[in-house]
Amino acid sequence: MIELGVNIDHVATLRQARREGWPKVVEAARVCEDAGAHQITVHLRQDRRHIQDHDIEDLAQSLRVRMNFEMAAVPEMIALAHRIRPHSVCLVPESREEITTEGGLDVAARVEELTALTAGMHERGILVSMFIDPDLAQVEASAATGADMVELHTGQYANAAEADTPAELERLRTCGDAAVRLGMLFNAGHGLSIRNLAPVAALPGLHEVNIGHDIISRAIFIGLDSAVKEILAILQQHAA
């Protein structure tokens, strides 16, 4: 079974649009858990545009499934992760101007720094995932840091013209195979949806996907419970 992490950042986006206490992130997480999600993923951005510090604290208290904490590799977030001790951290690049995480982390350019960061997480029992573009040099660099997993950025696959989709899938397959060969788990995320998930689910060795925007968008029309379940059904039906 390919595992599903539901990214609930955009529940907080809706809440922050009014700066009210509603909709509640913790309640959304509970619905996802009850629908069968294996993990809840949250990204505390440095600009606090959606998830807030108190959401992380509240989720740490209330989650029954594991928490995957997406973070920039900066001292403030490292200290928070060390204190909260999520199941895993996923290291992402972050720039204040971007609408969403636009590309993968350049692990190859920061191996020494990220090796130390990974060791610090491991000392506290936290697994480390590198969010990288499907590029073999980045997969190899991730393995060199001691990371437990890579999450391959599927944004280019998701946005590719139809004619380019097979080549994008091939990049994901090659890098996923390499990650597994190097002893890491192979995860995928970004831009995945009910429209494009099936071919990704069929990639050999895929361990987990993290999906946010599409699930929360679908929830407007069919409810969060059903939106999670339809993704789980695609994963089940198409897994290699």
Ligand code: PXP
């Ligand atoms: N995985 C990572 C590392 C991300 O940064 C994001 C976006 O925050 C996602 C998955 C989810 O992407 P989407 O919202 O497009 O499903």
